[in-house]
Amino acid sequence: MAEPAAQTAFAEEAMTHLDTLYRGALRLTHDPDQAQDLVQEAYLRALRYQHSYQAGTNMKAWLFAIMRNLFWDRFKGSRKEDVSLDDLGEFVLFEKLRDEGARPEADVLDKIAASEVVSAVDKLPPLHREVVLLVDVEGFSYKDAADTLGVPIGTVMSRLHRARQQLQKSLYDYAVESGIVRPGGMKQVPQT
Amino acid sequence: MRCEECSDKLDRYVDRELNDTEALQVQLHLEGCPDCMDHYEFEAHLKRLVKHSCDCDTAPKAFREKLRQILS
Incomplete structure (x- = not known):
């Protein structure tokens, strides 16, 4: 477990990316309550695994990856089936x-x-x-x-x-x- | 650069994903081709529209405070 001061600093930096994570979760789930649950779980997981985060790298991307992986695990059973889009040809x-x-x-x-x-x-x-x-x-x-x-x-x-x-x-x-x-x-x- | 090549690179130009040389080539083409410039401005406008339409959602204040307490 990280030292309290380090954990506090980590949490504070992580919180600066809350809006990005919430927006992403909202657009993925289409439900504000589910989005909040997803983001909360992502933050708890991030705190638990903060030792795997390399300081100075892109924390926003790291947090988003945790959140979207949780989304796929929870809502899609990890099945990232490649839903095909209609073939539009080259629609510009x-x-x-x-x-x-x-x-x-x-x-x-x-x-x-x-x-x-x-x-x-x-x-x-x-x-x-x-x-x-x-x-x-x-x-x-x-x-x-x-x-x-x-x-x-x-x-x-x-x-x-x-x-x-x-x-x-x-x-x-x-x-x-x-x-x-x-x-x-x-x-x-x-x-x- | 021909218009077809410019069109192929337009997405990456708008996304600032071309290297300096490619970006300069596209820029020079755009400066001399009003049609491609119109297309570029349209794509850039559309990208801004998507961003501004989707980024107005922010985490509710109560949720932010709850999360802050959980993490402290």
Whole structure:
């Protein structure tokens, strides 16, 4: 067991990453209570195994790895089955919007509510969702994401690519359904 | 650099994952190609949208305090 002072310092540093862990747990479980349970257990486990953490390395990535491993153990029975995403071909939202005359294309993004983006992220299979959470939301490098997930960098890149395509397709579908864009003619709703 | 190559590297450019030489090549292409620059700005905008949409959740204050007590 670590000395009390060292344990206190470790706990204090770990607490600075609480929001990252909670956000990740919330997006993985979709349930605030389960997210809190998951994060609490992750912190207790981190405290128990703090001797295996190398000071000066990336504590946020280390803690996230503990949390997501607990998630898979608890909710998925460690079965990290690679849920396949629909084969979208090469769906590139920018090109899709350009083809339909939505100019400037970025104006469409400004009309999409944050809640719809969260919903699109939540619809991703967990193996793809967690890569988006690490790289796009928390700003992890591919290498740190790979270390956190225990996969090669190439796997991070391929999952991220597929996830972003699915995400862009979901946002496009939402934009069409809500009338932000109208396929086949242009098409953007007037500025609100 | 051709537009196809720029497009292939755009994700890694947005993610700041290219090495210095590759990043400079992409940057130079973008500065001379309005279409690719529009695409880059769109992808960067989308990445910011995902981040800002998802990072507004923070741990509830009561949970933070409970955890702090457990860890002390």
